[in-house]
Amino acid sequence: xxxxxxxxxxxxxxxxxxxxxxxxxxxxxxxxxxxxxxxxxxxxxxxxxxxxxxxxxxxxxxxxxxxxxxxxxxxxxxxxxxxxxxxxxxxxxxxxxxxxxxxxxxxxxxxxxxxxxxxxxxxxxxxxxxxxxxxxxxxxxxxxxxxxxxxxxxxxxxxxxxxxxxxxxxxxxxxxxxxxxxxxxxxxxxxxxxxxxxxxxxxxxxxxxxxxxxxxxxxxxxxxxxxxxxxxxxxxxxxxxxxxxxxxxxxxxxxxxxxxxxxxxxxxx
Amino acid sequence: xxxxxxxxxxxxxxxxxxxxxxxxxxxxxxxxxxxxxxxxxxxxxxxxxxxxxxxxxxxxxxxxxxxxxxxxxxxxxxxxxxxxxxxxxxxxxxxxxxxxxxxxxxxxxxxxxxxxxxxxxxxxxxxxxxxxxxxxxxxxxxxxxxxxxxxxxxxxxxxxxxxxxxxxxxxxxxxxxxxxxxxxxxxxxxxxxxxxxxxxxxxxxxxxxxxxxxxxxxxxxxxxxxxxxxxxxxxxxxxxxxxxxxxxxxxxxxxxxxxxxxxxxxxxxxxxxxxxxxxxxxxxxxxxxxxxxxxxxxxxxxxxxxxxxxxxxxxxxxxxxxxxxxxxxxxxxxxxxxxxxxxxxxxxxxxxxxxxxxxxxxxxxxxx
Numbered sequence: 001x002x003x004x005x006x007x008x009x010x011x012x013x014x015x016x017x018x019x020x021x022x023x024x025x026x027x028x029x030x031x032x033x034x035x036x037x038x039x040x041x042x043x044x045x046x047x048x049x050x051x052x053x054x055x056x057x058x059x060x061x062x063x064x065x066x067x068x069x070x071x072x073x074x075x076x077x078x079x080x081x082x083x084x085x086x087x088x089x090x091x092x093x094x095x096x097x098x099x100x101x102x103x104x105x106x107x108x109x110x111x112x113x114x115x116x117x118x119x120x121x122x123x124x125x126x127x128x129x130x131x132x133x134x135x136x137x138x139x140x141x142x143x144x145x146x147x148x149x150x151x152x153x154x155x156x157x158x159x160x161x162x163x164x165x166x167x168x169x170x171x172x173x174x175x176x177x178x179x180x181x182x183x184x185x186x187x188x189x190x191x192x193x194x195x196x197x198x199x200x201x202x203x204x205x206x207x208x209x210x211x212x213x214x215x216x217x218x219x220x221x222x223x224x225x226x227x228x229x230x231x232x233x234x235x236x237x238x239x240x241x242x243x244x245x246x247x248x249x250x251x252x253x254x255x256x257x258x259x260x261x262x263x264x265x266x267x268x269x
Numbered sequence: 270x271x272x273x274x275x276x277x278x279x280x281x282x283x284x285x286x287x288x289x290x291x292x293x294x295x296x297x298x299x300x301x302x303x304x305x306x307x308x309x310x311x312x313x314x315x316x317x318x319x320x321x322x323x324x325x326x327x328x329x330x331x332x333x334x335x336x337x338x339x340x341x342x343x344x345x346x347x348x349x350x351x352x353x354x355x356x357x358x359x360x361x362x363x364x365x366x367x368x369x370x371x372x373x374x375x376x377x378x379x380x381x382x383x384x385x386x387x388x389x390x391x392x393x394x395x396x397x398x399x400x401x402x403x404x405x406x407x408x409x410x411x412x413x414x415x416x417x418x419x420x421x422x423x424x425x426x427x428x429x430x431x432x433x434x435x436x437x438x439x440x441x442x443x444x445x446x447x448x449x450x451x452x453x454x455x456x457x458x459x460x461x462x463x464x465x466x467x468x469x470x471x472x473x474x475x476x477x478x479x480x481x482x483x484x485x486x487x488x489x490x491x492x493x494x495x496x497x498x499x500x501x502x503x504x505x506x507x508x509x510x511x512x513x514x515x516x517x518x519x520x521x522x523x524x525x526x527x528x529x530x531x532x533x534x535x536x537x538x539x540x541x542x543x544x545x546x547x548x549x550x551x552x553x554x555x556x557x558x559x560x561x562x563x564x565x566x567x568x569x570x571x572x573x574x575x576x577x578x579x580x581x582x583x584x585x586x587x588x589x590x591x592x593x594x595x596x597x598x599x600x601x602x603x604x605x606x607x608x609x610x611x612x613x614x615x616x617x618x619x620x621x622x623x624x625x626x627x628x629x630x631x632x633x634x635x636x637x
Binding site: 011012015018021023181182184187188190191194195198201244245246247249250253254257260264 | 339340401402404409430431465481482483484499500501502517519520535537538555557558579580620621
């Protein structure tokens with residue numbers, strides 16, 4: 001049996017819907033093929049997550065309050081050294097796994113170096129001449145550099161790379177493959193980026209507007225934004241843990257939307 | 270000297286190998302774990318296997334649990350009889366229905382599950398439980414479970430992975446968890462559905478509709494109660510609904526047609542569209558980067574509206590007194606005012622998409 005055939009049968013195998021003969025054939029293949037066995041394991045894991053998934057569906061209005069209080073309870077380590085000690089106090093990974101990971105890392109690095117050295121000149125020129133997004137949005141915040149400043153409308157336009165040769169290239173923003181629909185995680189990430197871009201745009205205007213506010217109004221505004229930021233942080237963690245949970249995603253994006261709304265109110269009206 | 274060095278090196282090498290072997294011993298010793306299929310929910314207490322169909326007389330109250338050994342569909346149909354009838358069928362014909370009955374404080378709990386029949390056993394095809402599905406050409410044999418129940422029967426949560434689920438004509442709450450399953454609920458009391466990728470279709474519910482899906486498409490038609498829908502990437506369509514509608518979608522479009530109740534529809538990167546007559550409620554349509562459009566009949570009497578877009582355009586076919594247009598130096602476009610005598614409150618907003626309020630020719634309503 002070939003991997004292509006095996007992959008088509010994995011779902012049925014997992015659901016015990018294959019005939020005895022086919023299941024036996026597939027079982028033999030799985031014993032010999034780590035790739036297919038890994039895929040089966042992944043399917044099992046997916047189903048286990050799903051099987052244990054329980055949701056109340058309630059749109060709990062007290063959610064934000066709970067999130068806020070939980071964040072308030074969270075205390076940071078007293079200092080960096082204690083945090084470092086705590087990190088290494090207990091082994092996070094067993095020694096054999098660590099050894100295996102080190103070996104794997106060495107192999108992957110060797111393979112990568114080999115591939116990089118073999119890259120053809122044609123390929124190098126083609127990528128260097130290609131278009132590139134000006135900056136990754138996450139890298140923009142806090143940079144303060146004019147070069148990296150986000151500008152409305154222009155930010156998303158591709159621009160020609162100014163230093164195509166000597167500097168190490170930033171990775172191109174991976175285009176979504178047309179043949180394969182983007183995963184929910186990708187879409188959520190895109191949505192997050194939209195909000196982050198909007199927040200960056202609004203931040204400049206808010207900064208200008210803040211100068212005209214009374215200290216009390218400014219304090220209230222900052223407190224509101226801080227509370228929203230805590231909600232964003234909390235809900236983002238939930239989304240990272242359950243990236244395909246529509247409710248978690250909904251709560252996170254609602255928090256982002258709220259921030260945009262508050263900032264717009266601040267800038268415009 | 271050289272000999273000592275060689276011996277020393279050899280000893281060091283041997284020591285290193287021994288340490289490595291000791292470290293890897295737990296990994297090497299561990300036999301590969303054979304994959305195990307997930308267990309299906311355990312049926313309550315004793316059970317019997319019936320070939321073809323099972324019939325049980327019932328009275329109020331009665332509860333029902335349904336399951337399927339295979340990925341065949343599960344169909345529950347409400348009828349006006351005080352009995353429950355379950356059938357298991359496949360392309361081969363009749364299969365086995367597993368039946369269990371529990372008397373509980375809340376009434377009878379009936380459990381039905383479809384299974385393969387042992388057709389090689391001519392006298393009693395239901396007697397033997399097949400370890401593996403029978404061969405049926407080169408295809409997987411799916412056994413479908415079809416159950417007729419009194420409309421008052423309460424149905425336990427249906428949890429499936431790939432089995433499609435259809436429930437029609439029961440007056441009670443129906444709750445379905447389906448990973449990749451398509452779920453269709455028609456004329457049920459209330460509908461609560463979660464799927465990961467499976468599509469969801471809800472029609473003519475009397476009560477609340479609650480839906481959460483990752484990438485499944487959602488269509489809700491003719492719901493009399495409120496509807497709450499949360500999706501990540503599937504398109505959401507709500508038609509002819511009378512209750513309040515709350516929809517949140519990250520990447521899929523939101524399309525609302527002839528909705529009478531209050532509307533709160535929020536998308537992130539996709540469009541939001543409302544078509545139809547206004548009721549007396551409030552309509553909030555919002556998108557982060559998608560377009561937001563409302564199509565109202567040309568003879569619309571009046572409304573209060575706020576239309577805004579921070580970076581996009583704002584357009585309206587309805588002339589209404591603009592009382593809150595943003596300052597010229599602001600990039601935000603904002604129109605606010607009253608059309609006619611006012612009335613329903615409309616808020617259309619997008620951060621960078623087009624916002625448009627459009628007159629459309631009134632079309633005969635297709636709502637029943």
